Amino acid sequence: MYQLLLTFKYLTHKVMPLLAALAVTLCTAMVLIVWSVMGGFLTTFLQSGKTLIGDVLISYPTTGFAHYDDLCRRLEADPMVEAAAPIIESFGMLQLPLSGTPRTGMLWGVDPDSFDRVVKFRDSLWWQPLDKPMPTDTKGIDLRLDPDWKSRLKEVRDWGNALAVPREGSPNDARAALVVGVMMGGYNERLSGGVLDPYIFLPGRKATLSVVPLDGRGTSLSVQSRILPIANQFHTGLFELDANLTLLRLDELQAMLYMDEAERVQRDAAGNIVTRPDPETGQPRPVMIRNPARVTTVLVKAKPGITEPTLQARVREIYAEFARANQGQISPPPDSEDKNLQVQTWKSRHGTMIGAIEKEIGLMLFLFGIISLTAVFLVLAIFWAMVSEKTKDIGVLRAIGASRRGVAGLWLSYGLAIGLVGAILGGIAALLIVGNINPIHEWLGRQFGLVVWDPQIYYFSRIPSDMDPIRAMIVLVGGVLSSVAGALIPALKAAYMDPVRSLRFE
Amino acid sequence: MTTAAPPSAQTIVSVSNLHKTYRLGRVDVPVLRGVSLDVRRGEWLAIRGASGSGKSTLLHLIGGLDRPDRGAGSTIRFRDSVLSDLRAGDLDQYRATNVGFVFQFYHLLPELTVLQNVTIASMVRDGLGHKSSAATDKAKALLTTFGLGERLRHRPAELSGGERQRVAIARALINDPDVLLADEPTGNLDRATGDKILDALAKVRAERGQTMIMVTHDAEVASRADRVVNLTDGRIVG
Numbered sequence: 001m002y003q004l005l006l007t008f009k010y011l012t013h014k015v016m017p018l019l020a021a022l023a024v025t026l027c028t029a030m031v032l033i034v035w036s037v038m039g040g041f042l043t044t045f046l047q048s049g050k051t052l053i054g055d056v057l058i059s060y061p062t063t064g065f066a067h068y069d070d071l072c073r074r075l076e077a078d079p080m081v082e083a084a085a086p087i088i089e090s091f092g093m094l095q096l097p098l099s100g101t102p103r104t105g106m107l108w109g110v111d112p113d114s115f116d117r118v119v120k121f122r123d124s125l126w127w128q129p130l131d132k133p134m135p136t137d138t139k140g141i142d143l144r145l146d147p148d149w150k151s152r153l154k155e156v157r158d159w160g161n162a163l164a165v166p167r168e169g170s171p172n173d174a175r176a177a178l179v180v181g182v183m184m185g186g187y188n189e190r191l192s193g194g195v196l197d198p199y200i201f202l203p204g205r206k207a208t209l210s211v212v213p214l215d216g217r218g219t220s221l222s223v224q225s226r227i228l229p230i231a232n233q234f235h236t237g238l239f240e241l242d243a244n245l246t247l248l249r250l251d252e253l254q255a256m257l258y259m260d261e262a263e264r265v266q267r268d269a270a271g272n273i274v275t276r277p278d279p280e281t282g283q284p285r286p287v288m289i290r291n292p293a294r295v296t297t298v299l300v301k302a303k304p305g306i307t308e309p310t311l312q313a314r315v316r317e318i319y320a321e322f323a324r325a326n327q328g329q330i331s332p333p334p335d336s337e338d339k340n341l342q343v344q345t346w347k348s349r350h351g352t353m354i355g356a357i358e359k360e361i362g363l364m365l366f367l368f369g370i371i372s373l374t375a376v377f378l379v380l381a382i383f384w385a386m387v388s389e390k391t392k393d394i395g396v397l398r399a400i401g402a403s404r405r406g407v408a409g410l411w412l413s414y415g416l417a418i419g420l421v422g423a424i425l426g427g428i429a430a431l432l433i434v435g436n437i438n439p440i441h442e443w444l445g446r447q448f449g450l451v452v453w454d455p456q457i458y459y460f461s462r463i464p465s466d467m468d469p470i471r472a473m474i475v476l477v478g479g480v481l482s483s484v485a486g487a488l489i490p491a492l493k494a495a496y497m498d499p500v501r502s503l504r505f506e
Numbered sequence: 507m508t509t510a511a512p513p514s515a516q517t518i519v520s521v522s523n524l525h526k527t528y529r530l531g532r533v534d535v536p537v538l539r540g541v542s543l544d545v546r547r548g549e550w551l552a553i554r555g556a557s558g559s560g561k562s563t564l565l566h567l568i569g570g571l572d573r574p575d576r577g578a579g580s581t582i583r584f585r586d587s588v589l590s591d592l593r594a595g596d597l598d599q600y601r602a603t604n605v606g607f608v609f610q611f612y613h614l615l616p617e618l619t620v621l622q623n624v625t626i627a628s629m630v631r632d633g634l635g636h637k638s639s640a641a642t643d644k645a646k647a648l649l650t651t652f653g654l655g656e657r658l659r660h661r662p663a664e665l666s667g668g669e670r671q672r673v674a675i676a677r678a679l680i681n682d683p684d685v686l687l688a689d690e691p692t693g694n695l696d697r698a699t700g701d702k703i704l705d706a707l708a709k710v711r712a713e714r715g716q717t718m719i720m721v722t723h724d725a726e727v728a729s730r731a732d733r734v735v736n737l738t739d740g741r742i743v744g
Contacts, residue, residue, distance in 0.1 A: 001636045002629040009617035396613045399571055400627040400677070401602020403595060499571045500563075503613065 024422025028479035032430035040466030083117035109253025128157035160232025176252035177231035379486025395502025415487025423479035552731030606678030
């Protein structure tokens with residue numbers, strides 16, 4: 001009882017313990033913010049990664065594989081599979097409007113409908129009318145809310161949905177168009193709340209796309225260039241994609257990369273054109289063969305409740321059946337033993353990165369945990385000084401019958417109280433900072449030119465954060481325990497003071 | 507006045523051949539050298555001596571704040587208990603229940619109010635079984651008796667020396683101890699205020715039949731007691 005009374009009195013009548021509580025507050029807030037941001041970074045990374053590539057993907061880079069329609073049919077017939085989408089993953093050079101030099105970047109050829117079924121890409125189209133502002137757009141400054149823009153935004157939303165733009169003068173005839181990431185080329189300024197303000201509204205403008213097709217052996221053929229309209233822009237939140245990825249209709253990219261279905265000259269294993277004498281002239285003529293269309297990747301989305309490893313195993317089986325059924329017709333002939341053929345989950349696709357982030361989180365927590373030990377020593381130093389200051393009071397308490405354990409309990413309960421106050425304040429501070437970390441970061445940037453979060457390094461254009469209640473509880477309990485640990489030695493010192501000397505202490 | 511009362515059923519504290527030595531650096535300094543005395547129930551005993559004579563040490567030993575030298579046959583008996591045989595927890599309980607200390611410099615806890623400074627002794631004794639309202643009522647009654655009924659919410663820094671000492675006496679009495687141990691209770695006060703404190707102690711003695719052991723260097727203060735023993739160089743000399 002007396003411990004509670006004195007703890008309350010010491011807490012409300014002394015400045016020094018408030019310094020100890022402040023140390024606990026700062027350390028608790030620091031660890032919680034780091035864990036929340038890093039945890040949020042990993043969570044966002046995982047969600048973004050999954051959103052873009054589905055649950056499992058089958059890939060055969062560069063040259064790709066044929067008869068993918070058959071593969072997709074087989075996949076979608078399986079009860080574990082929600083949808084499958086064939087795509088081409090390639091690279092290209094894109095010259096955007098008013099841009100002096102072309103830029104290289106990732107180029108995906110996608111079929112809009114199947115791609116949307118797997119990765120919901122239509123939800124990521126940025127330029128489409130909004131009925132209400134985004135939760136972060138507290139001022140309602142988003143262009144997409146503007147009624148004057150509504151019809152225009154509806155139009156470009158339709159273009160983006162189809163990855164096509166109507167030909168001038170013939171609205172029923174559409175031509176393939178590009179959908180580029182919102183951060184590509186710096187045409188959009190990011191305002192507070194994550195709102196984008198376009199310097200130049202890209203949809204409707206034209207860009208020049210150049211690709212280098214490869215033959216079956218990976219040798220480059222002549223560069224293919226096309227001037228294509230921009231249909232819309234997408235936003236995933238993953239900076240790497242938002243700044244570097246361009247989407248194009250699958251059939252258009254197949255044609256540019258010579259991966260479409262067509263008659264082509266036959267080449268031998270050495271790459272030489274196979275010829276045959278012309279029956280009429282006797283002159284050697286190239287032998288023509290019909291090549292089926294190819295893609296490099298098939299994205300697979302699992303039915304609800306199906307785990308990725310389960311789906312991965314099933315997809316391997318389905319692919320093996322597909323390869324057997326099309327034996328001799330797939331060029332190059334993929335099979336389940338081909339090392340170039342990969343059946344991966346989205347996690348294993350990003351495995352290196354995810355592992356690195358997880359290790360980095362562990363390392364950061366370890367380092368900040370070590371730094372937080374300063375709180376323990378600060379509490380220890382402050383309590384040591386306070387115990388010295390209160391030597392006479394300790395003698396008085398012993399004289400009126402307080403036991404050693406009771407005196408130790410007084411200082412430990414005092415440490416507990418300081419830990420609780422510090423941890424709760426630290427938790428509140430962390431909650432406020434984590435909840436407003438992007439506005440704070442933007443303010444720091446405006447006031448001091450301080451850019452801590454560079455999206456080119458950290459992948460995401462906004463600082464992700466994820467205040468997990470369990471993690472928060474662990475950190476808060478850790479903060480309280482560190483304060484109690486800091487109070488332990490001074491408490492023992494107080495308990496083992498000689499009461500007679502304490503009473504004579506000057 | 508006598509130097510030692512014979513042990514009897516009325517004896518509440520009995521000190522026998524008490525030795526206490528402190529070590530200062532490498533030197534052993536004997537403070538008490540074979541002190542023996544008995545204190546009767548309800549008696550007001552004054553232990554008089556010069557500074558350094560060992561009188562405060564004797565009081566601390568009787569109060570269970572310190573232990574006598576081992577192996578010298580030193581014994582302090584409280585009723586039927588030998589204090590040196592008590593375990594630390596029992597000695598804590600002895601201090602909380604059977605004795606009450608009054609110090610020269612009051613030793614009030616500065617963060618607490620007058621009322622809390624008195625009730626804290628009750629809290630220490632009762633632990634989790636503390637009954638707050640009963641203790642508060644009792645503390646208020648005691649403080650009112652000592653003329654501090656209007657100062658309950660004040661802090662020690664807002665009181666005069668005499669008032670502080672009266673609060674200390676109330677704290678010492680809150681648990682109805684068998685023995686009140688007063689260490690130079692007027693030593694930090696002017697004569698008039700000191701006399702008022704002695705009057706207060708005399709009133710306590712008269713009203714409660716309180717056994718009191720008071721140490722002082724002042725002969726006039728000692729003369730208020732029933733009996734005076736003189737301590738010189740760690741020995742009772744008459």
